[in-house]
Amino acid sequence: MLEIAQEAARLWGFDGARVRLAARRENVVFRVATGAGDFALRLHRPGYRSDDELASELDWMHVLAAGGLDVPDPVARPEGGYLATVGEHQVDVLSWVPGAPLGRAGELAGVGDRAVFCRRLGAVMARMHDISDAWERPAAFTRPAWDRDGLLGEAPLWGRFWEHPHLKPAERVLLERVRAAAGPVLARLEAGADYGLIHADLLSENMLRDGDRVFLIDFDDGGWGFRDFDLATFLLRFEDAPDYPELRRALCEGYAVRRQVRQDELDLFLLLRALTYPGWIADRLGEPGAAERSQRAVATATRSAWRWLETYGGTP
Known part of the structure; x- marks a missing residue:
């Protein structure tokens, strides 16, 4: 998976970036550290969504981010487009979101009241x-x-x-x-x-x-x-x-x-x-x-x- 993520990172122009595993859930997410900041590179679960569905998801997320909602913002490839395919994996890149999860089911860690x-x-x-x-x-x-x-x-x-x-x-x-x-x-x-x-x-x-x-x-x-x-x-x-x-x-x-x-x-x-x-x-x-x-x-x-x-x- 790491080799696939490193190959995908180069498609976004992140040559030489540090790529390390961040999460393994439905998608496998890597943190890509670059001189311009950190990004989340997602390898999507094969067969779960079509290219058109993923492109639509990314367009929607960008609109939400542009509207001021705190969500990850998709990052386009240098030649345009939010989505690529490496091997059997659909790949996209999002802005890295800081912070820690509120917890598992039924938890709200650190929220106070x-x-x-x-x-x-x-x-x-x-x-x-x-x-x-x-x-x-x-x-x-x-x-x-x-x-x-x-x-x-x-x-x-x-x-x-x-x-x-x-x-x-x-x-x-x-x-x-x-x-x-x-x-x-x-x-x-x-x-x-x-x-x-x-x-x-x-x-x-x-x-x-x-x-x-x-x-x-x-x-x-x-x-x-x-x-x-x-x-x-x-x-x-x-x-x-x-x-x-x-x-x-x-x-x-x-x-x-x-x-x-x-x-x-x-x-x-x-x-x-x-x-x-x-x-x-x-x-x-x-x-x-x-x-x-x-x-x-x-x-x-x-x-x-x-x-x-x-x-x-x-x-x-």
């Missing part, structure tokens, strides 16, 4: 959505859609969650039932929903804190979707926290600079977010730590399904 942070984060989400809505996108722009089909259809973006191989028979029945019940509810909301470009993966791991600034990173799964899905993605990991009611209220208050959030609709998207994770992990069961993550994903999805059905769909 958690409710104050969530209120501020809600306003940042609103700003991201506003900038995205104001952008006149190129005709070739294409990103995945977290719409009704992408969440509950026959081929959801992250897989058929109700067919996860670790589900017990009763759990599979439960997830099939909640899928059938939630579909018509989501269909009724679609006409008046706040729908547009969303990050779709705003977890603590994808936010870097540098002093008072918080940078949003990892737009790999960003695309079209319901704006409440962004709020739900962040909140889901905090549902077991003692201060969850305060964090939820603060996030929605911050987002209210854009619009008021209906609590029943947010509950629906918390359910839909929870349902995505068994589908996601099902394709990664051979990776280190997958067994524990799979157990957690199934437990969260089934708990969310019971709760939503009891509240909105009749007692299971």
Whole structure:
């Protein structure tokens, strides 16, 4: 991987730069140290996104950065264009973002007052959505859609969650039932929903804190979707926290600079977010730590399904 990254760095004119591994997740990220500063070079997971989808992601990130949002800004190659291919890997380069992650799931390391942070984060989400809505996108722009089909259809973006191989028979029945019940509810909301470009993966791991600034990173799964899905993605990991009611209220208050959030609709998207994770992990069961993550994903999805059905769909 290092040799591929070094070859890719030269395509951006970074001859002689120091290239070292920074992170290995869905993408493999290298830190490239040059006389002009540091950059993040990403080797994308083969086959996950098309060239057009990645080019669209990078165009969108540049617009967000130009609009004043704290996100990495794509760096064009000397001859133009944000994307290159080296071997089987699609490659791009971003400005290096300072700071450290806020932690793993359910953590907010170093933020001080958690409710104050969530209120501020809600306003940042609103700003991201506003900038995205104001952008006149190129005709070739294409990103995945977290719409009704992408969440509950026959081929959801992250897989058929109700067919996860670790589900017990009763759990599979439960997830099939909640899928059938939630579909018509989501269909009724679609006409008046706040729908547009969303990050779709705003977890603590994808936010870097540098002093008072918080940078949003990892737009790999960003695309079209319901704006409440962004709020739900962040909140889901905090549902077991003692201060969850305060964090939820603060996030929605911050987002209210854009619009008021209906609590029943947010509950629906918390359910839909929870349902995505068994589908996601099902394709990664051979990776280190997958067994524990799979157990957690199934437990969260089934708990969310019971709760939503009891509240909105009749007692299971």
